[in-house]
Structures are given as C-alpha cells and as structure tokens.
Amino acid sequence: xxxxxxxxxxxxxxxxxxxxxxxxxxxxxxxxxxxxxxxxxxxxxxxxxxxxxxxxxxxxxxxxxxxxxxxxxxxxxxxxxxxxxxxxxxxxxxxxxxxxxxxxxxxxxxxxxxxxxxxxxxxxxxxxxxxxxxxxxxxxxxxxxxxxxxxxxxxxxxxxxxxxxxxxxxxxxxxxxxxxxxxxxxxxxxxxxxxxxxxxxxxxxxxxxxxxxxxxxxxxxxxxxxxxxxxxxxxxxxxxxxxxxxxxxxxxxxxxxxxxxxxxxxxxxxxxxxxxxxxxxxxxxxxxxxxxxxxxxxxxxxx
Numbered sequence: 001x002x003x004x005x006x007x008x009x010x011x012x013x014x015x016x017x018x019x020x021x022x023x024x025x026x027x028x029x030x031x032x033x034x035x036x037x038x039x040x041x042x043x044x045x046x047x048x049x050x051x052x053x054x055x056x057x058x059x060x061x062x063x064x065x066x067x068x069x070x071x072x073x074x075x076x077x078x079x080x081x082x083x084x085x086x087x088x089x090x091x092x093x094x095x096x097x098x099x100x101x102x103x104x105x106x107x108x109x110x111x112x113x114x115x116x117x118x119x120x121x122x123x124x125x126x127x128x129x130x131x132x133x134x135x136x137x138x139x140x141x142x143x144x145x146x147x148x149x150x151x152x153x154x155x156x157x158x159x160x161x162x163x164x165x166x167x168x169x170x171x172x173x174x175x176x177x178x179x180x181x182x183x184x185x186x187x188x189x190x191x192x193x194x195x196x197x198x199x200x201x202x203x204x205x206x207x208x209x210x211x212x213x214x215x216x217x218x219x220x221x222x223x224x225x226x227x228x229x230x231x232x233x234x235x236x237x238x239x240x241x242x243x244x245x246x247x248x249x250x251x252x253x254x255x256x257x258x259x260x261x262x263x264x265x266x267x268x269x270x271x272x273x274x275x276x277x278x279x280x281x282x283x284x285x286x287x288x289x290x291x292x293x294x295x296x297x298x299x300x301x302x303x
C-alpha cells in the first residue's frame with residue numbers, strides 16, 4: 001500500500017489545543033511512526049511474520065494511522081469522545097477489517113490487543129521530544145494518546161470476540177452436519193450412523209436432517225445405527241424413540257441397530273420400552289431386514 005501522509009493530511013483546519021501537538025507529529029513523521037510501530041510489535045513479539053508479510057503489516061499500520069490522524073484533525077477527541085459517533089466510522093471500519101483478517105489467520109486476543117497498544121510507544125517518544133520544555137502539555141497529550149489507543153484496543157477486542165464466536169458457531173454447525181450424515185445405503189433405504197453423545201440440540205438436528213432426506217429420497221426404511229453411541233440413558237432413549245416415531249409419521253419404517261448387550265441391559269434396567277420399534281444388534285442384520293422390506297431378496301451364492 002502506497003501512502004503519502006502529508007498529502008492526506010493537508011488542507012485548512014483548526015485543531016483543538018489538546019490535539020495540535022499530536023496532529024503535528026503525525027504530519028511531520030507519519031512514515032517514521034509507522035516503521036517504529038512495526039518495530040515495537042517486533043519487540044513485543046506480536047508482529048507474527050509467520051502470518052503476515054512485512055508489506056501486509058506495514059499496509060495495515062499505515063491505513064490505521066491514516067484514519068486515526070483524520071479523526072484527530074477533525075477535533076473529535078476533546079471531552080468524552082465516543083467511538084460510536086459517526087466521525088469515527090471510517091476508523092471503526094478499518095479496525096474491524098484488520099481485526100477480522102487477523103482472527104482468520106490465527107492471531108490471539110492478546111496479540112491483537114498488544115498490536116494496537118504498541119502504537120503508544122512511537123507517539124509517546126515524539127511527544128516527549130516535542131514537549132520536553134512543557135511538562136504540563138506533555139502529561140495532557142500522553143493521557144490523551146493513552147485514552148485513544150486504549151479505546152481502540154478495547155474496540156478491537158470486542159470485534160475479536162464477536163468474530164471468534166461466529167467462527168466457533170460456524171464450526172459447530174459444520175461439525176453438527178458431519179456428525180449427523182444421512183446415507184442412502186440402497187434404493188429407498190437410508191441409514192443414520194450416530195457417534196458420540198445425543199443431547200437435545202443434536203437430536204433436533206438429527207430429526208430435521210433425517211425427515212428432510214426421507215422426503216427427498218422417498219425412503220421406505222430408515223436405520224438408526226447407535227453402534228458409536230457410548231451410553232444410552234433415559235434421555236438418549238427418548239430422543240431415539242421420538243425420531244423413530246417421526247420416521248413412521250413420514251410413512252417409513254425405522255430400525256434401530258447397534259444394540260449391544262450392555263445397552264440392552266441398561267435399557268431394561270431403566271424400564272425403557274421401545275414399543276413397536278424394530279431393533280437389531282448390528283447394522284448388517286438391520287440392512288438385511290431393510291432390503292427385504294423394500295422387496296429385495298438376499299441369497300448366498302456358492303461357487
């Protein structure tokens with residue numbers, strides 16, 4: 001990204017007294033601040049050269065600093081500034097873009113916050129040089145920079161958390177889809193192999209996927225295979241029986257396969273009545289029943 005700070009910052013303006021020094025150092029040494037900001041990130045161990053090239057890191061810094069300078073020049077930082085104000089819209093957008101990009105590449109929350117906070121060092125050093133003879137003004141401007149950069153760090157952290165939550169939710173949905181695959185074993189015969197636990201949320205997802213596939217494939221027999229389900233308690237059994245009932249309402253037969261001796265004993269001890277639902281010990285025997293039900297005949301061919 002090419003940037004010419006003096007051109008971007010030129011034009012008539014009347015900066016407030018509390019921001020005039022900050023505006024001047026941004027105009028006078030924009031490129032130097034960008035480079036020192038990069039150097040501070042290296043010192044803090046958050047530059048992440050494994051994720052971003054030097055050009056990408058420099059472009060992100062320059063874009064953030066350019067929009068930061070624009071807001072400073074607009075005099076929108078006096079008093080109790082609010083990042084939600086319209087004047088901060090462009091900077092918020094850049095902060096969001098940079099944060100989302102860094103989240104997608106694997107940057108941690110600490111690294112993201114430290115990346116933003118590293119901007120303080122080059123600004124502090126230049127304010128110190130400029131205001132060495134005016135300690136009161138130096139303290140005022142340092143406090144201003146601290147408030148601003150801290151606010152940016154908090155804002156990026158909020159975006160980071162929101163983006164990470166969205167990624168986790170997408171991954172959860174994808175894992176849910178992968179963990180509830182409805183497979184067409186044969187013409188009009190479906191199977192749903194269940195692995196792991198079966199809580200209420202997953203049971204609902206299972207039922208929705210299964211019923212939709214029955215409709216699409218015009219299935220007549222569905223095999224619910226629970227070989228991979230480690231424990232069957234009352235709640236899990238009720239989920240399975242409700243799914244079997246929903247399958248029957250769709251006009252298909254349901255077979256629950258994978259009933260191990262331990263699961264059979266547990267269901268008896270819990271007093272769980274499978275009613276009219278057909279059960280089989282293995283998917284092999286369940287498939288034989290399913291093929292017979294849809295009109296196929298299984299024969300053993302001898303050489």
